[in-house]
Amino acid sequence: MTFEKKCLVESADILAVHYECGECHATIVVPIHKGSPQQVMMLAMSKCAYCQTAFGFGVGTSDMERLCAFSEQLQRLNEIMKGKNLKLKLEIKCPESFASRASGGTD
Numbered sequence: 001m002t003f004e005k006k007c008l009v010e011s012a013d014i015l016a017v018h019y020e021c022g023e024c025h026a027t028i029v030v031p032i033h034k035g036s037p038q039q040v041m042m043l044a045m046s047k048c049a050y051c052q053t054a055f056g057f058g059v060g061t062s063d064m065e066r067l068c069a070f071s072e073q074l075q076r077l078n079e080i081m082k083g084k085n086l087k088l089k090l091e092i093k094c095p096e097s098f099a100s101r102a103s104g105g106t107d
């Protein structure tokens, strides 16, 4: 018998997006709510509060638009899926501890 472990995240379980500074790894958590696209835009065009490195998103660039659109879609996803007979689940890479258990390894 073979078992395969899958790690799935249901849309209703997505509560926030964690943005991490690529330089010092400080994390900014943006909860998913109506104002989150604006909050993400302000964050992306600023710099890290800890190491002062710019995040690299320019005002009005297509990269900035896409990032804000992603945030907006994520915020609307829960409303869209509510009351439907369809569940949206994202498959993510399982953390190593889950993967080793699934393949019979020990912790």
Ligand SMILES: [Zn+2]
Pocket: 021, 022, 023, 024, 025, 026, 048, 049, 050, 051, 052, 053
């Ligand atoms: Zn930083």
